[in-house]
Amino acid sequence: MRQRRKNECEICGAPASHVCPICGRVVCDKHWAGDKCIICAETICAICGKRLSIATCAICGRPVCEECSIQVNPVVRVCIECAEKYSIETRDWPPRDIVELELRKLSTRLEEFVKKWRLVARS
Numbered sequence: 001m002r003q004r005r006k007n008e009c010e011i012c013g014a015p016a017s018h019v020c021p022i023c024g025r026v027v028c029d030k031h032w033a034g035d036k037c038i039i040c041a042e043t044i045c046a047i048c049g050k051r052l053s054i055a056t057c058a059i060c061g062r063p064v065c066e067e068c069s070i071q072v073n074p075v076v077r078v079c080i081e082c083a084e085k086y087s088i089e090t091r092d093w094p095p096r097d098i099v100e101l102e103l104r105k106l107s108t109r110l111e112e113f114v115k116k117w118r119l120v121a122r123s
C-alpha cells in the first residue's frame with residue numbers, strides 16, 4: 001500500500017486543511033463541503049445525512065444508508081420515506097404504476113445521457 005502523506009488533499013494533492021469526520025480523508029478547501037469531504041457529501045445518506053449510502057432509492061433516486069432504506073427484493077431498495085409514501089411492503093413489490101413511472105423516467109434520463117455523451121464525443 002502506498003503511504004499517503006498527511007496534510008495533502010487525498011483528492012487533488014493540494015495542502016489539506018480538513019479531515020472528514022466520516023471517511024477520515026484529509027482534503028483541501030476546494031474539496032471540503034462544510035462538514036465533510038465532497039466525496040462523502042455526494043455519497044452520504046440523503047435522509048439521515050450521517051451514514052454513507054449503500055444504495056439509491058429505486059423510487060426517488062436519492063442515496064440512502066442501510067438504516068434509512070428497506071430491501072424490498074434482492075436487487076431493489078427504497079428509502080423509508082418512499083416506502084411510507086407508497087406504503088410499500090416487501091411482499092407486493094413492485095407496484096405496477098411505480099414500475100411504469102420509473103421506466104419512463106429512466107428512458108428520458110438515458111436519452112439525456114446519450115445526448116450529452118454525443119456532445120462530448122464531438123468536441
Ligand SMILES: [Zn+2]
Nearest residue numbers: 009012028031
Ligand atoms: Zn483537494
Ligand SMILES: [Zn+2]
Nearest residue numbers: 020023037040
Ligand atoms: Zn469523507
Ligand SMILES: [Zn+2]
Nearest residue numbers: 045048065068
Ligand atoms: Zn440514513
Ligand SMILES: [Zn+2]
Nearest residue numbers: 057060079082
Ligand atoms: Zn425514496
